[in-house]
Structure formats: C-alpha cells, structure tokens
Amino acid sequence: MSRSTADAHSIRPATLADVPAILHILAASPSAPQWSAAEFHEILTSSTADQPLQRAVWIAEAADSAAGFAVSSVLRSVHPAEAELENVAVLPGCRGQGLGRALVETVATWSAACGADALRLEVRAGNAPARSVYAAAGFVPSGRRPGYYANPTEDAVCMTRTIHPVGNKTGVA
Ligand SMILES: CC(C)(COP(=O)(O)OP(=O)(O)OC[C@H]1O[C@@H](n2cnc3c(N)ncnc32)[C@H](O)[C@@H]1OP(=O)(O)O)[C@@H](O)C(=O)NCCC(=O)NCCS
Helix, strand or coil: CCHHHHHHEEEEECCHHHHHHHHHHHHCCCCCCCCCHHHHHHHHHHCCCCCCEEEEEEEEEECCEEEEEEEEEEECCCCCEEEEEEEEEECHHHCCCCHHHHHHHHHHHHHHHCCEEEEEEEEECCCHHHHHHHHHCCCEEEEEEEEEECCCCEEEEEEEEECCCCCCCCCCC
C-alpha cells in the first residue's frame, strides 16, 4: 500500500470516548495484547505525571476516525526513567500507511521528554510482522523471556531502542 496517505493521519492523546474504538481495533488485532475496557478506563482516569509509574494512551487518526492506538509507560522512580511501549495496533485496513511508525515515534518522543534514555518492549517471538516494524523503527533485540506468553505459550523477545532524554515536557497530564 502506498505510503503517500501517511500525511493524512495525526496522533493525539486518547480520551475515555476512544475506548470503544480502541477495543474495536484490538478485536481486529489478535496478535496484540488483549486488554479489557476496564483496563483502558483505569489508565485514562488514574494515571498522572506525579505518580512513579505514568501510563499514556495514544490514538492515530486517519480520515477523522481512530485507526490505531498505542499504550506507553514510564517509570520515574529510577534514574534514568524506564520507558516501555506496552501495546500498539492498527486496524488491518489501515496498516502499511505509516500509522504504526507514527505511534512508535510519538511514544519515543514522549518517553524522551519524560527523561528516559531507552524505550523497551516485549513481542511474541512468532510475531514476525511486528518485529519487522520495530526493527524498522530502530529497536534491536536485547533479550528473550522463555515461555513468557500464554495462550499459546511462547517466548517473548525483548527489544530496545536508544533515545535521548530532553527534559520533562510530556504533553500528557
Ligand atoms: C505492528 C503494527 C502496529 C504496525 O502498524 P502499521 O501501521 O502497519 O506500520 P507502518 O505502516 O507504520 O510500518 C512501519 C514500518 O514497518 C514496516 N512494516 C509494516 N508492516 C510490515 C510487515 N507486515 N512486515 C514487515 N515490515 C512491515 C514498514 O515498511 C515500515 O517501515 P519504514 O518505516 O522503514 O518504511 C500493525 O501491523 C498491527 O496492528 N499488527 C497487529 C497488532 C500487533 O501485533 N501489535 C504488536 C504487538 S507487540
């Protein structure tokens, strides 16, 4: 699919009104971690920048509707802060247009603004497309957790991307 449509999308922080759309994207993305509405409500209502662990949800919009999302977290109680890309998925019909990459870059920028010097993630060893997407975004394998995932049991591949902390302007309260 052409990447010429990539300019037509935008990334913004999620609100509670986005939860149904996020669940719709998840339902169409069985290889992504399957979280409940309650988990997204919890993140969106109780995560703030004054807590040791801050989490954020991001929406990728295409044609004025939610087509992808990402969840990130940063642990500020250690120095440097530890950042993680916890989840990311794009509607099947919108993949290959740069939305996933834009979500990853937004999470990397947010993580750097939170003071992290690296962005980490775990991915199913057999999720070759996602591993390729992460490699294209600058992540390198940094470890393996045997049998980490259930249903089905599968190893997790840990991947890390170096980022450059730039202060504390996160854009998310
Ligand atoms: C992973 C996912 C979010 C990527 O989203 P996307 O919008 O299709 O990704 P992009 O179009 O931004 O592509 C990003 C890069 O990965 C590459 N890429 C995309 N899909 C690919 C695939 N299936 N195989 C190999 N490379 C791929 C692109 O060429 C691009 O590289 P570039 O930036 O150097 O040009 C999407 O495939 C998805 O939702 N998968 C199902 C859910 C999932 O498995 N999530 C990961 C859980 S850990």
